Amino acid sequence: MQGGVMDSLNYYYYANTNRLKFITDNVPASGYDGGPDHNIIDIDGQADNNYVYDDIGNLIADKAENITDIKWNVYGKIDEITRTATASVPATDIKYTYDASGNRISQVVTSGGTKHYTWYVRDAQGNMLSTYTADGNDPDLANLQLNQEEKFLYGSSRLGLITVKESVDGGPDNLQFYYDGRTFSLGRGRKQYELTNHLGNVLATISDKKFGVSSGGSSLISYYEPDIVTAQDYYPFGMISREALPNSGVAYKFGFNGKMNDNDVKGGYGLQQDYGMRIYDGRVGRFLSVDPLTHSYPWYTPYQFAGNSPMANIDLDGGEPKPSTDGTQEGQSQSTSQDFYNLRGDYTQTKQETWYWHAVGLRDAKGNLTKADWYSSEGYVNVLSTSLAAKSLGNELGLYNVAAKSLGGNSELNKQELEKFAGSGLNDAASTHFIAAARATANASNNFVSGKIEPSNFNVEDLLGVGALLKEGIALLGGKIASAAGTEARAALFSLNEGYGVFGKSGLRI
Template structure:
């Protein structure tokens, strides 16, 4: 019997109107259409997005439950937006189209009141203050009035002043003047309160004290109480090439972390020395890392020395002729503890961690083997050719069993079922395979990707029957989960714990955050301005309190059981303390545990998603006996932990290393994220949100929900957690441009906010097996790419040339074209530089841009700047960009800059304005005296405008 597969499955249809706007995207699952509609207003601006669950209608409460809504002002600026089941969000601009107020948001100090986040700018349009303004909801008329105000540009002063009880060096003249100061940025020099002085060489490198266009210092408030003015000062020191050679950051305990970098001539880091001081009375801990590279600047070795202790090799790498990592030698003071081998298929997708086709062979001591299958048939599933993973095999020396998962997907690439598989190896070779029902997971979804049912099985019982641990049914209001009912045996305590039998399990606030979870006995969760949990209160009187800085970095966690002892965890730039005692700090292949006054190097095997699968340490003993001696050879007894996970992240019980949980308190596991399991909370902290692996959902709305409007803002990893890793989503990441086509490819997991160029074929080879966000993928992408450099000197020179020439001859516009010039580095890797070239002289009040897209003769146009000369017949000069500038920027999808040259030579420089598809009326971005921000702005906006 053959089953007909509907011909439209696995396809996407797009429908456009006469203006080229996409009005409908349609996908299919089992032949059923999943429609997302896009509705535009009279100004041709997006007004509504109607996701699949709304079924193309906005009747009744569909708008509130399902739809995204947008309103604009007369300047076509987005001023109001509504995410489904969240309050309206409002945006206030100044006359230069800069965002100056957004809200409402929670009070940063967790008291539940609401107000506004404000931003103030300097003369170059750089954000200098972020603050919290405790005002009620402004009416539309009030917000319009505010947008007409002249929000004063703040300036740097020669002496200190005070704002909100905090010493600073900036004025506070613009509205509002009465607010809670959250952060301050300083630029260009080191003239600010408590700035570093007396600069000496850092690792033999001279410090550049006149840094233009760079952030030199930041003050960030510690969010405890509104009355407290405590904050952390951090600063960067640069060399004469504007490369960071020192970072310094105070911590909330009164200490600091200082990292000194020695940078070689190619720009790679040869050495870092980290100085960690917990508090004022603590002894400084020094950690020295040495890095070696091959002639293509690929990392070949990293060593670490803690204090004056012995030098440990963290990792040494070997690459093939294509530059792909094939071997890592991990750990050890004299020889490596583990040799890790990697294999790839012809497409460059990762297939093996160690040789998963063979048994352990003489001379090999592999503790962990892992195999990823794509189009390889496994029992009852099918060969997959779209990049989805069909099955995985795993084996460890803990039990020497070769087992894994077989996966099934629907036509929208959502995981629907995972079954456990065992492999038979007569004579040591893989010969057969069979499935049982243990550790299985099966899932169904609605059209928006909300989970409707989830069934899980546990370990195999004596009768060869798997224990059913979860038989879950989900009930929703819109995308918000109201309750989960478990119809499995009430005596089973694994998996989801159905602690509430009456009414709704979950309560939400107006920002879409869960405030009560009755299954876990959570009666209240309060949040700060970033929707991060401030306090979790339990029905039995226990509580957990979190402290952050104003940027959202977690500083501490205080767990207070009812009637028990308070336990405090402090997070200090990767160094973690419990009740003031150092516990551990990370290294690239694991972590260092501080125990019995010793620093113990601990190493980890991770899978393709960064999940910790096996942890080991030379000299460790996982039995209640004397510890082993360090001998450079890892025995089975030196394995600290073995972990296996269900697809959505729940840890398998009965399938891990016995009694480990009693011994080790290192809780970074699934996705490398911390499990907050205190008091039965059992949530993974991903940075921007918290994830509940028992139900496969987030507790909060995705901060970037608008980028994925066809799927529920609470869904995890597009419901394909075998392929995708969900990062924190809040930090700026590196973006990539295809060296061949100029197309924007995507981003990696590095939080360094760089723009890189790579060959598209290599991008595909690296990212097709698990995406681009994992640590391993990010490292490979960095090796095959180069950071796009910005020739700020050439940009400054050309912009001033066209300005000066126009001032001297007001008969025509002049232009400078922003070009991305591609080249190769000395090792043949793709490279690129953003620069400018003087374009053709303008005619009839305009300067025509060459109509060329993509790379042409190794150059690609990514922006333009032109001058506005004196009045032409029938025309009047006005500051800023013109309607024609906006139209060109929208059609070409890049920034257009206009220089007010008609005003003649100005002492502070002639004003420069910018327009693009998001800023029709143009914003002021500085003057011709300082153009240092423009190059990076061109790249940033080009990336954002051309994302796929």
């Protein structure tokens, strides 16, 4: 195998902005052939003014990719992409729709004059459960043949998918199961399980088949080998560097950082990805629109990916860069940092962001479980404040006024959720954020019943970083436990891991 330079890129920007204008490549376009299957497409030299933006910084044209127009909605999501068809990318128009949470729920690709529909079915947390497709130009979608394409497999996170490809015609399922009293037939090979690294990058997928291998000429199976369906490597910012199985004919739906590939837009594998909050191009290492959280991170370019540290951080949804490995304890903290330099290359400062690990799945009023993940301080309070446990703690502390008492609720389920969370081993950070969450939930309910404010508009950021408030919450909690009658169990509930929680053998620590 012979190596060589594939890219030697120079980035040019519009004056006094962070907006990329065009890229030049010192390596000629003929210097890289796109891999054995021609699906690895790098960036080649571009003409001046290749990238065009609207007034607020959203990309609206990419001339090198034959994208003539991108329409954005007021929520920072792409509604429609218009492009000129090519032999490798035949799509001329791509439209998207979203649910109230901003998750993509449909896609319509017009290619060769025919519309190709895809619908995404999601759960309450936005996880993709299944996809359905239909093709045709009839404006009455009821006349099109609907097919279920995929179903997704989950444990605590996504494990893979099952390729279904079954017609949904309203009739009985056309599933055949044979059993003769001794044996039954079972079709394998439709499942794909993800093998990922610490960044969530999908490095390979394997099926539910296995191949027996004998050794020494024996007719007996010595061991089994997996059925590897796809395999690929990535450059640091996400472009695919190598396909280990280029002729498999299978392109997996997810790739770098575990995000969904939008292969219809630019051709090739993973050249554009949906991160939820924004759209990403891994060849350039930039998002297509301004970071909605840019006001909180003024030291970053608003188009950067993962704090420009893709080996250490992931970009969960196009927002802040987060730690790349899971935590081990509720409330565990970890910092991400980034060094910054001026235009002369002189070091100027290091910026840090502190994250908190939420591990315990808590139920909300609808029965949904909170997601295990790293959260900012504000985000940690937000996710805890949705839980029944926070409502129960608010009742324990007497934080609900008379009118709001019914909203707080003090059911047995709420108490069980509180006991589950408090018994999981909370450190100081988890305890103080939990108290802040209980107060946020109670205050929102109290204000709502008084007509002052809608619960959904309550801003918990005012509760963060206020030491007096957190101490007051801990003191209230301590007083409530001390005065609880016949409550050895209740007191034990808040006797968290010694040395790590708010309470130890010596009692309340503030």
